[in-house]
Amino acid sequence: MKTAVIGAGVIGLSWARLFAEHGHPVKVFDPRPDLDVPEGVEVAPTVADAVRDADVVQENGPEDLEFKKTLFAELVRTAPRHALLLSSSSAIPSTAFTRGVDGSRVLIGHPFNPPHVLPLVEVVPGEQTTKESVGRAVEFYRGLGRTPVVERKEIPGFVGNRLQAALSREAAYLVEQGVVTPQDLDTVVTNSLGLRWATVGPFLGAHLGGGPGGYRHLAQHIGRSMQGLELGTPAQDPERLIKAVEDAYGSSTYSDLAETRDRRQLAVLTALEEN
Ligand SMILES: NC(=O)c1ccc[n+]([C@@H]2O[C@H](COP(=O)([O-])OP(=O)(O)OC[C@H]3O[C@@H](n4cnc5c(N)ncnc54)[C@H](O)[C@@H]3O)[C@@H](O)[C@H]2O)c1
Known part of the structure; x- marks a missing residue:
């Protein structure tokens, strides 16, 4: 599978390393002057050169709606028609940056840092994304030894970062x-x-925390004392x-x-x- 990595900061370099380790040819584009890519990875002079013959493009540029709008319009124009166009976006759903362009093969493939180590990839289709694109994304990430989870609805921050934000706030x-x-x-x-x-995740953890009485016992026994907690809001x-x-x-x-x-x-x- 020929891959292209657009944006090679913290996340892009980690994806590039993982793709190369799994035997996929990788072309990277990033305008940063200090770009230094992992072994076996090729640097392309432009976005168009990076994606020209790609089967899969993983975007990891700045978390900025206007940037992603402009970039994905270019990707839809310049990547081969069959290429999957995946974004690592942490919070911006793909529907927001594909209005007015063909978004049928554009979707979110959001990893947790660093993607060459942590298995989760949140696969989030936009309003235009086809089922076939979702299936191909899942297959691609599984082939990299990752654990993709397909989310049923778009929401800013998706699931992982919303959970993280709740804990980070407190x-x-x-x-x-x-x-x-x-x-x-x-x-x-x-x-x-x-x-x-x-x-175990929060639900199975709580179910086990309730002993033989399970989640019901925990909710009634300790859960009540937690309900009274006023969680804080950090200063601006x-x-x-x-x-x-x-x-x-x-x-x-x-x-x-x-x-x-x-x-x-x-x-x-x-x-x-x-x-
Ligand atoms: N850092 C994290 O923990 C994390 C985790 C998951 C997803 N993400 C998401 O991944 C994306 C990248 O985040 P990051 O942390 O790697 O950021 P980063 O700042 O480390 O990297 C962004 C890269 O984009 C490059 N860039 C700037 N303009 C560009 C252009 N026109 N074309 C191509 N590349 C360009 C920059 O030179 C930089 O190397 C964001 O959407 C972010 O939300 C980040």
Whole structure:
């Protein structure tokens, strides 16, 4: 399968690496002057050159509606007629950037960072996307060893990021209120919810938390005490929070932190596969 990766920042480079590792030829386009691509990946001088003979295009440019509108209009014009046009967009549904163009093979393939390690891809069709395109996207991502989940309705932020936003909002509030430091909040999550959620989601987790009485027992027994909680809204000015996170982690390099993250995430995935 010939692939094209448009936009090679954090997400695009990770996709390019995964595609190449699975034996797909990859052409990358990104105007950044410091572009450095993984082994086996080709750099194209323009979008049109990158997608000319592609079977699959994965877009990972800026999260900006106007950018995506312009780019997808060009992709629809220049990519082969059979090529799947996938966007990594975190929050913008594809219907919003395909109005007025043929969106039958355009859809969201939203990964979690980094896509060469984390398995989930949210596959979200737009109003014009055909069933055939959805099926091909699912097949493509499965072939890369990913776990695609097809979502039934478009909603800004899709599912994963909406869940993440709910937790992040409360995390910011707790740090702002001086209840906990950024590091200690991260320790709470990585030693409890993070580990739990690597095996069971919120619903099965709650069902098991209720013991033999299941979800019903938990909802009636502990759930009530949680219903009374007034969850916080973080301040509008995020600067203090940004500073606190930079104080916590700014002394390590990005590549050291990312390498440690990848190693630990792979160890959890390996342990799960072995059990
Ligand atoms: N970072 C994440 O955790 C994450 C996770 C999932 C999805 N996403 C989504 O993936 C997309 C990319 O995010 P990112 O975090 O990699 O951003 P990023 O800023 O790291 O990369 C964006 C890249 O787009 C390039 N770019 C700018 N103008 C371009 C153009 N005209 N044509 C092609 N490329 C251009 C930039 O040079 C940059 O390298 C966004 O839509 C984002 O919402 C991000």
